[in-house]
Amino acid sequence: MDDTRISLAHGNGGRFMRELIEQIFAKNFGSSELNVEADAVPIALGEGEVLMTTDGFTVQPLEFPGGDIGSLSVHGTTNDLAVAGARPMFLTLNAFIEEGFEIERLDRIVASLAKAAKESGVKVCAGDTKVVRRGEGGGLYLATTGVGVRLPGVVPAMNKIRNGDAVIVSGTVGDHGTAVMLAREEFGLRGELISDAGPVMALTESLLSLDGLRFMRDPTRGGIASIAHEINRATGFGVRFTADIPVKEQVQSVCDMLGYDPYYLACEGRVVAVIAEEQAEHALQLWRLLPEGAAAARIGRITGTGDRVILETALGGERFLEELEDDPLPRIC
């Protein structure tokens, strides 16, 4: 048996599984945090409404500039709590590991996950590992579930959106999707672009005291265009994007070459907010005080019932942004 790689016996509930959990997971998370012997663990949540969310992760490649599947599995789930107005507190982790996976690589990814959890202020309180047969499993899939408590201030909700509200974004769009695609090298392209994957808690918390805040979401799969379609479907209002959406030059040129539209590409560390027009500039000022909000920009507005999702072009024209159908970039999260 090759002891540098995962075997099926690492998933059977016996000694190898116990040692793997102790040596990789418990080691990286710290024994005070992860009780590897309990069936279920108590979580101390304190006062306030409890929120819960979950996400699965199948990104390929598993490691990319600016992150890996481990850190992504923390940011993806904690950011969903953050945009709902909660402070993330606890995470559970499921790992589906392919037989033959390098244990050293698993250790590196779990260490990155633990670091991201620490930076995000969440504890990984419970976990489970399953080993799947060689050839099944794409190396490693992760699933995380997060629990948090609602913060004081506005309760962001889609049904608060009104005609005339401003739409703002905390930074450039499409960085994550493009960085992951370049890391695959499948189009013969390479680049130094770094994923935007990271925590958004400072961004979301800074807006909760603004009573004009309506709604926040992190533009992951499907990008900012898909958020606009969700708003359109849920509220009936249109969304009109202006030509000022911040896109990095390298992202734009990759999109131009491949015929992609950056507005459909995933971010993993950005926030889109809908906010009353009169408070939009204040919100942007608050965001720009933060390093992760330096490139924050107003990108559009909510328009009347029956309108669709429209992009104004730099030349003064406009085009419909249709709902995403074909997948431009599978497996980016």
Added chain:
Amino acid sequence: MDDTRISLAHGNGGRFMRELIEQIFAKNFGSSELNVEADAVPIALGEGEVLMTTDGFTVQPLEFPGGDIGSLSVHGTTNDLAVAGARPMFLTLNAFIEEGFEIERLDRIVASLAKAAKESGVKVCAGDTKVVRRGEGGGLYLATTGVGVRLPGVVPAMNKIRNGDAVIVSGTVGDHGTAVMLAREEFGLRGELISDAGPVMALTESLLSLDGLRFMRDPTRGGIASIAHEINRATGFGVRFTADIPVKEQVQSVCDMLGYDPYYLACEGRVVAVIAEEQAEHALQLWRLLPEGAAAARIGRITGTGDRVILETALGGERFLEELEDDPLPRIC
């Protein structure tokens, strides 16, 4: 595009994914339960200590006599909360679906999951789906995370176990592992054996008022022998199993043919409890009042520090039950 099967576009955040979630997941769970548009959902937990647990599921075949990966993903996680002394309340669900998977089969499995959740009194409050490439996902993997609230009564914990305590089990052991193995037909064996997979909440709640209750666990991967090893490792005490462990005739004959030991095979609807000797008979009486506890039996006792895990044989001899190393039955949960 074959619209009877899952495609990569079902995982991209666009229209196909939305329709899949609406038509399979939201339909089966009921729209009042699963808010498919929220990033994170509020969960109303009421008073009491909150407990959390998580589990991944990769069982093969996905459907077997007495259950399927959907119902198993409910029972596995809710039972972990139950044996910790909690009432399960909310579940999140992650589905990793392989490209090409039959949508009708997915619907059947999700319907079974929803039925099991309803029977177990839990709400599926949040979910996520990912689609992985053909050949990479074994059809379907699931991960569930459960949250519950501690019930009044004893707080079961391994460190409460004392020398001389009785060990009891709520029913026959090894049914689930054997039923799944027979469903694979890989050994040329077939049978009508039904998995024991099911909720254990009635069993666990019935013991919480007994002040002599020390500890409970559901013997899944690694079976009752692995629970004994966990007790041995955590407390230093030995566990001495008697020859009275209930094993169905069909389970025993499959084990005899294949050289397996039923004490290492998984159950998915049984409880092992450690309880003060003087309350063991009372606990067994309480269990036997329940249909799922009809075959409950005393199966051993806790012995002194430094002892190991021992099985007394019917002929008056004894043998060590070693910690599980090689996997007798991979992918049984």
